[in-house]
Amino acid sequence: MKYWRKPLDFDKVKIPHGEVLIIANRCKGCGFCVEYCPKDVLVLSEEFNAKGYHPPKAVKSGECVNCSLCEMICPDFAIFSVEAGAGEAAGTAEATHPSGAQASGAGAAEERRTALEG
Numbered sequence: 001m002k003y004w005r006k007p008l009d010f011d012k013v014k015i016p017h018g019e020v021l022i023i024a025n026r027c028k029g030c031g032f033c034v035e036y037c038p039k040d041v042l043v044l045s046e047e048f049n050a051k052g053y054h055p056p057k058a059v060k061s062g063e064c065v066n067c068s069l070c071e072m073i074c075p076d077f078a079i080f081s082v083e084a085g086a087g088e089a090a091g092t093a094e095a096t097h098p099s100g101a102q103a104s105g106a107g108a109a110e111e112r113r114t115a116l117e118g
Ligand code: SF4
Pocket: 018, 020, 036, 037, 038, 039, 040, 041, 042, 063, 064, 065, 066, 067, 068, 069, 070, 071, 081
């Protein structure tokens, strides 16, 4: 599609890039995050969590724009997003990084987890 006009500061606007972190054992597999992610980053995985549900996984993690819609819509506080790069260094003991690795340490995501648990 060819745009006939664009904002004057188009070249200065940076599209945010986020990483989504999933606390699998909190998930009840409702699929809200999958359905409403505007970038179709998520799908329900084939794996089972401790409750017997299929938690989501990121299949297009590079497309995440850190809009936090998944975080806002999740009824079980099982998913959240952080600025790209923050998840590697931060993360939580429970949250799974899109790469599949268990993240650990302290930082932005830790603060988010604390806020969620508070
Ligand atoms: S933060 Fe936004 S773009 Fe990223 S996974 Fe969640 S809903 Fe999708």
